[in-house]
Amino acid sequence: MRAWLRLLTCTTLIENEIRSRxxxxxxxxxxxFDLLAQLDKAEDGLVLGEASKLLMVSAGNVTAVVxxxxxxxxxxxxxxxxxxxVQIIRLTHAGRxxxxxxxxxxxxxxxxxxxGLSDEEIAGLTGHLAQLKRSAQGRIEPREPARRHGSKDMGRGARAAIRPKPPG
Structure with a gap:
């Protein structure tokens, strides 16, 4: 439980700082920003429903941001x-x-x-987080992704979209 709370605290601190900046x-x-990140990866644009799934939020939340x-x-x-x-959204040149x-x-x-972390510490942290991801994925039964209806925040899906995917 302590590791989970520490991970959540770090995520929240960093996300709040990024949000403020x-x-x-x-x-x-x-x-x-999250929606633009998803659109930046989708050369042919996204159907609104796809954007909603990628960002793990309701269609209503995506529509307001759109x-x-x-x-x-x-x-x-x-x-x-x-x-x-079906509506398709795409980045404009100005948006990109x-x-x-x-x-x-x-x-x-x-x-x-x-x-404040050395390259070795970051590599170790990345490796441990990859292990945690594999462990959690191995213990979670497949089901439809949860959707947060009525939420003002669009989730954390896209922040990883602007960085290369780490192995594992």
Whole structure:
């Protein structure tokens, strides 16, 4: 239990700092950043339902964030050519440029926050976390992902999207 609480505390501290810096330096929210991160990886755009699943939130939460990003000119929304009921969202050139600027700053902030650790300590931590992930995955029965309805926050899915996936 102590390890879990320590992990949760570290995650919360770092996430809150990233959230504050995004707001202060870019007047941007973490949910909008998370959605742009997912769209940056999706060359052909995303169906709204896919975005909701990737971010592990309700469609209503994604829709609210999409509306803000549309108004800012960072994304477009168009009906699918094969199914007019389906909406596809894509980054605009301005959205991609803005995201990449924020992602570069984000990476710098994470490096700064991990700055008190040596390369060896980071490698060890990464290895231990990979072990923990495998252990947890091996003990969790497959089921539909939980969705947080009515939540103002869009989850933590995309913050990993701007960094290469670690092995394991």
């Amino acid at each position: 995004l707001r202060e330096q870019f007047d941007f929210t973490l949910p909008r 509306e803000k990003l549309l108004a800012s000119g960072y994304i477009t929304r168009q009906p699918s050519p094969t199914d007019r009921r 440029a803005a995201f990449r600027t924020m992602a570069e700053a984000h990476n710098g902030w994470v490096e700064e926050l991990f700055g």
